[in-house]
Amino acid sequence: MAPAEPLTLFDPEPPTTPAPPNRLLQVRRIYAEPAALDSSRGRQVLGRFPGAEVVEVPSHWQIPDLHGNEGNVERWVRVKTETLVLGVKKSLSARPNGRSANWIAPSTANGCAMACAYCYVPRRKGYANPITVFTNIEQITGYLRRHVGRQGPKPEPDQADPDSWVYDLGENSDCSVDALVSDNVADLIATFRELPTAKASFATKYVNRQLLDLDPAGRTRIRFSVMPEDDARVLDVRTSPVAERIAAVDDFVEAGYEVHLNLSPVVLRDGWESAWAALLQRLDDQLSPATKAQAAAEVILLTHNRDLHEVNLGWHPKAEDLLWRPELQQPKRSQNGQDNVRYRNDVKRDGVQRLQRLVELHAPWLRIRYAF
Template sequence: MIDALDLPLDAREAAASPERHKPARLWRPRRVLVTPAAREHAHGRAIAERAERLGLPVEYPASNRIGAPRGDPRRAYAEAKATLAVVVAPPSKLRLQPIPPSADWRFDLAEGCPAHCQYCYLAGSLTGPPITRAYANLDAILANLSDYAGRGAVTSASAARAAEGTTFEASCYTDPLGIEHLTGSLSAAIRHFGAWEAPVGLRFTTKFAAIGPLLDLPHGGRTRIRFSVNAAPAARYEGGTAPLADRLAAMTAVARAGYPVGLTIAPILPVEDWRAAYDALLADAAAALADIPAPDLTVELITHRFTPGSKAVLEGWYPGSDLPMREAERSRKFTKFGSVKYVLPAEPMREMRTYFHERIAVRLPYARILYWT
């Protein structure tokens, strides 16, 4: 496992006390880099000003190129995880891609995440040390979305989900709430969708709980806030995130503010006594929504999987982790791109799927299960 002193203070506190019931501290990067191109955008300048008001060390490099930390890989990882870079999203980010089974389209407000999840999904997707990059050209990113409205082929083409309109997923490559106090990008996106008079929907998933800035926004019911949750035995794999109790309390608060909400149960792991562990999770979620009349709740069920590439990266980031990633205990599958991935074997997968569907029907009878994957 990475040495605790290599982690930012908020990650060290989360590791030392994973069951804290007070809101997790907001991420305070040790470095904020604002590129020349980012400073040409009002949103980029606003992020820099926000960071300066928070007393963070803001640097203004002469080049738009963000150099990767060098030296010992563990130190390079820690330095990258403690860095926020404000950059301009490249043109490729404006060419949206479908993101099944979650949404019609994926768009990115940022890339990278301040959390320290030992199963991190970004490990196989991002290249180089995991610096968090926030995009300064927010106006162009949001304006570009209108070209994709009415063109979805994922949720829009589903009879069960067509009522959601054209859906846009904002949390594929980042946790936008985890950096919202620094960027303001998520609030801007929620206001954008709230004012968008069309059958569209914004979606994002978070492991954080600082939802205060979102509660009074004019969201128009067009943003679904989903909270990524897991059974208690998996908490040790989610360093630097808000405790489960805080995430569920945040879900209660945004539901009261009129937002549609969701649970993203991920990654589902074969933890010891998994039936009782996950049933306790569902009971906690039900208790969090007990006083909400007719909550608009969805559930997404995502089992753990990894690729040879992501495993290698994660073992470098978190040496000594006991996250179960033994190929001999998994089924070998191929992605639509022809690459290899390792998933839970077929029989445990069927058993878990049946169990989740049965217990959700009991614990959360008003919930809509969107998919199991």
């Protein structure tokens, strides 16, 4: 009798090829929780960055080299470029939201490789806050399927969507960039493709054309953020140029995404109205009839933060010439508990009304879902 063949152990996921060169991510160090390292998604990330040093940490929240390290202000962009964190999402919940979405989905990542000067995400994990990938994606997508199932059909239209429950995926990250690191975003898009009563949604400032191959079947909404290019060159650090974002919109619509526009943030400065008029006219000139027929927009005036103001002075003080306007701003307690500053009520109300008139004049097809 022939001897039995030896049992062969194998990884259920196919081998991961290294990530192609990208200016945003040249990863040299990966901090990781042990459970994240042991997961198939964690191994995928390690395979994409095979030359990175791996440092085990007890928690993605407990990394002294990153959290509360003011010295990282001087290395703001370098940390975002060279560092990743792997963790396990411990608490899974979908929080109600009344603006962009009906629900904020559990995060599959937080932090970002980009460095927008007004972004609130760095406030959550000390200084720099590079991307943290949560590797327990099967638990997260399973939770979302169950949560959507409990909601049943949407009973009536609202500002998020007339027919579907909308789940915001990227509250604390940019999903287009996250998709460079792992397949979490691909798995989320595949999950919502199978949920006829719900849609995924995320805002982005990065054009990742790999997403065009994911067949969203109309169940994922991408919200491309746009602003006048003169502002973006100062404030949208390490993002895709605004012209590239606009050029991508029709392609994403054709690929099966619902594509909206975030007119965000609106920064009130000398000449802002003429700059926004030119941008809106550009959208009207370049976008296709099919895109315009399904388009909608959010208008979001700038919200800033005193602590972030101090951080920016340490690495990008030029941005604060646009962002920090005490004569126009007042304190604001945000929905996520941050002590922020925003334009005074009268200034903000006037700014929203002026921008709405510009939309009516230069892009009347662009339905504004909400403005604040």
